Amino acid sequence: MAITSTVSADGNQVTIYIQGRFDFSSHQEFRNAYEKLTKAPSRFRVDLQGTSYLDSSALGMLLLLRDHAGGERADIDIVNCSQDVKKILLISNFEQLFSIQ
Amino acid sequence: MNDLRSLKILVADDTDTDRLILETIVRKEGHQVFSAKNGLEAVAIFQQEHPDIVLLDALMPEMDGFDAARQIKNLAGDELVPIIFLTSLQDTDSLVHCLDAGGDDFLSKPYNRVILKAKIKSFNRMRGLHNTMITQRDQLAQHHQRLLQEQAVAKQVFDNVAHSGCLNASNVRYFLSSLAVFNGDVVVAGIRPNGNMMVLLGDFTGHGLPAAIGAMPLASTFYGMVNKGFSMSDVLCEINKKLKTILPIGLFCCATMIDFNFRRKRIKVWNGGLPAGMIYRHLDRSVIPLRSTHLPLGVLPEKSFKDDVQLYDLDEGDRIFMWSDGIHEARNPAGDMYGEERLLEVLAQANEPAIIFDEILTSVKNFIGSGEQDDDLSMIEIRMDAPEHLQHPNHYFVHQQQQLPVEWELRFEVKPTSFKSFDPLSFLLNILTEEPDLRSFSGSLYTILAELYSNALEHGVLGLSGDIKKSPEGFAEYYAQREKLLNEIATGFVHIYFAYSSNIDGGSLTLRVEDSGAGFDYSALQGKPLSTIGYSGRGIGIVEKLCKTVRYYGSGNKVEVVFAWVNDD
Numbered sequence: 001m002a003i004t005s006t007v008s009a010d011g012n013q014v015t016i017y018i019q020g021r022f023d024f025s026s027h028q029e030f031r032n033a034y035e036k037l038t039k040a041p042s043r044f045r046v047d048l049q050g051t052s053y054l055d056s057s058a059l060g061m062l063l064l065l066r067d068h069a070g071g072e073r074a075d076i077d078i079v080n081c082s083q084d085v086k087k088i089l090l091i092s093n094f095e096q097l098f099s100i101q
Numbered sequence: 102m103n104d105l106r107s108l109k110i111l112v113a114d115d116t117d118t119d120r121l122i123l124e125t126i127v128r129k130e131g132h133q134v135f136s137a138k139n140g141l142e143a144v145a146i147f148q149q150e151h152p153d154i155v156l157l158d159a160l161m162p163e164m165d166g167f168d169a170a171r172q173i174k175n176l177a178g179d180e181l182v183p184i185i186f187l188t189s190l191q192d193t194d195s196l197v198h199c200l201d202a203g204g205d206d207f208l209s210k211p212y213n214r215v216i217l218k219a220k221i222k223s224f225n226r227m228r229g230l231h232n233t234m235i236t237q238r239d240q241l242a243q244h245h246q247r248l249l250q251e252q253a254v255a256k257q258v259f260d261n262v263a264h265s266g267c268l269n270a271s272n273v274r275y276f277l278s279s280l281a282v283f284n285g286d287v288v289v290a291g292i293r294p295n296g297n298m299m300v301l302l303g304d305f306t307g308h309g310l311p312a313a314i315g316a317m318p319l320a321s322t323f324y325g326m327v328n329k330g331f332s333m334s335d336v337l338c339e340i341n342k343k344l345k346t347i348l349p350i351g352l353f354c355c356a357t358m359i360d361f362n363f364r365r366k367r368i369k370v371w372n373g374g375l376p377a378g379m380i381y382r383h384l385d386r387s388v389i390p391l392r393s394t395h396l397p398l399g400v401l402p403e404k405s406f407k408d409d410v411q412l413y414d415l416d417e418g419d420r421i422f423m424w425s426d427g428i429h430e431a432r433n434p435a436g437d438m439y440g441e442e443r444l445l446e447v448l449a450q451a452n453e454p455a456i457i458f459d460e461i462l463t464s465v466k467n468f469i470g471s472g473e474q475d476d477d478l479s480m481i482e483i484r485m486d487a488p489e490h491l492q493h494p495n496h497y498f499v500h501q502q503q504q505l506p507v508e509w510e511l512r513f514e515v516k517p518t519s520f521k522s523f524d525p526l527s528f529l530l531n532i533l534t535e536e537p538d539l540r541s542f543s544g545s546l547y548t549i550l551a552e553l554y555s556n557a558l559e560h561g562v563l564g565l566s567g568d569i570k571k572s573p574e575g576f577a578e579y580y581a582q583r584e585k586l587l588n589e590i591a592t593g594f595v596h597i598y599f600a601y602s603s604n605i606d607g608g609s610l611t612l613r614v615e616d617s618g619a620g621f622d623y624s625a626l627q628g629k630p631l632s633t634i635g636y637s638g639r640g641i642g643i644v645e646k647l648c649k650t651v652r653y654y655g656s657g658n659k660v661e662v663v664f665a666w667v668n669d670d
Contacts, residue, residue: 031577052544053547055555055640056548056555059639064573082544083338084544084547087544088545088548091643091646091647092642101404
């Protein structure tokens with residue numbers, strides 16, 4: 001399974017893990033990870049530790065998550081990016097929209 | 102100690118009445134008594150019965166007490182068999198003579214029962230302590246023996262892992278004492294596919310096994326990556342990440358890493374926490390220190406790790422010296438440390454560059470003199486030389502691929518029957534990253550390929566419009582339509598063409614993608630800034646940033662991009 005997620009005990013934070021290539025093929029799983037929760041979390045973490053590559057459709061999916069999480073008010077950390085992945089995120093100016101670590 | 106236990110006591114006295122009195126006293130105390138009438142008998146009974154304590158008259162026929170005491174002590178070996186001399190002699194010389202012969206105490210005649218009882222008790226207690234000490238001594242010796250064996254095996258494993266590289270190349274000299282290995286010093290050197298030599302000298306904090314064990318992952322990471330051609334910052338980042346993950350807080354590795362480009366006579370230096378290495382320039386005999394500008398490896402998390410390096414242009418025959426703090430901290434009998442000033446002094450006095458290495462070692466050894474021999478020294482010297490002069494049994498410093506230009510072309514077509522099931526991206530990326538020069542760009546190459554192929558397939562062959570993706574529902578709808586169309590598609594193509602060209606200074610990869618679609622009006626597209634809004638439409642913007650050029654041809658169904666790189670190391 002390319003996408004897994006965990007929810008904190010109080011239900012306020014969800015962490016989504018993406019393994020391997022992050023592209024449109026996992027978009028349904030990616031949406032399920034945050035849309036089908038009983039309680040809407042206030043904080044989101046996208047853990048890209050296991051992500052080898054991404055393309056622009058993955059960027060679209062991150063923006064979908066951001067809008068779902070409240071757009072400008074969204075609290076989303078993108079963590080554990082490899083150099084390659086970080087490069088693509090920075091080229092796309094995503095550091096203006098997300099906290100990238 | 103159970104001092105109430107019944108002991109075996111040997112009583113040797115040639116006077117029957119004296120012996121009888123003693124036997125009676127001792128037996129009354131609950132001990133088992135063996136009697137001898139002279140020294141010979143005493144020794145014979147001792148051999149047979151192994152008594153715990155011996156009461157020995159000094160003057161006896163056949164063999165006197167002194168000879169018997171010597172023989173009994175000899176027979177007892179490591180075991181403590183207390184010998185108490187029974188004597189009517191009172192002069193100092195005689196009493197001293199008793200003790201010299203191996204006696205532990207003496208008891209004057211006539212016997213005082215209370216004192217005898219107390220002495221037996223006291224000596225039995227001493228026997229107990231002695232036995233405990235002997236057992237522990239033997240255990241310690243065993244442990245020590247096992248430790249030495251384990252260290253010998255560990256050293257061998259360590260050598261196989263750490264020294265599998267090019268430390269025996271013709272321009273390298275190194276000294277790594279065995280104690281230094283177990284104090285966590287490590288020296289590794291390897292040749293990159295482009296002929297550069299990479300050397301790392303590390304010094305783990307702490308001592309012994311915990312410090313030495315970190316050298317293993319360091320060495321295997323180093324060799325794995327250097328052989329594959331990764332850059333110095335890639336190797337440093339990876340080692341730092343690995344050590345940060347596996348080492349406990351407080352254990353880390355001070356290290357200097359140098360990348361030697363023999364072709365350009367240039368070195369790149371990264372020093373995190375080690376004493377400054379030195380460049381010795383043989384033309385003007387000047388010395389340039391390579392000071393630490395970073396934190397040691399294994400301290401910082403990946404994201405804050407700094408990999409910036411210092412560059413130095415050298416001449417053929419210049420020498421680089423690196424050392425751990427073993428040299429600086431070597432002490433003379435007065436307790437002074439050797440220190441950097443003495444090192445600089447040796448370099449300043451040097452007349453013959455080729456023997457500086459030996460002069461430093463000699464100077465340090467003379468300084469230590471009769472002081473505590475720590476034997477904890479690590480030092481390495483590397484000479485800048487022309488690649489064609491360098492020799493090593495298993496390595497080549499002049500790499501064919503690097504010397505000669507490489508050019509190839511590849512044409513690739515995805516047929517309509519395979520659009521649904523076949524993923525050309527991994528397939529093509531695997532081919533591209535077979536080129537050593539392209540390996541470090543796999544992330545960028547994947548994104549470029551993925552964008553161009555998705556555009557060709559989705560907008561070209563399938564005729565999907567990106568406009569659908571404007572809402573979250575549209576995003577899902579777009580990929581649902583994509584899936585549906587892929588199931589129906591029976592015609593069309595995507596042509597992919599690669600032209601690769603590289604030489605010693607760098608290279609370029611030209612990628613042309615042509616699809617069977619109708620194309621689009623690209624006149625308005627080029628030069629448009631990358632938007633951060635909308636779920637789609639940023640793919641080609643990313644490609645433009647990653648590539649040197651992006652051009653559209655024909656009706657817009659053909660795109661050509663050039664990805665270029667420069668070999669600066």
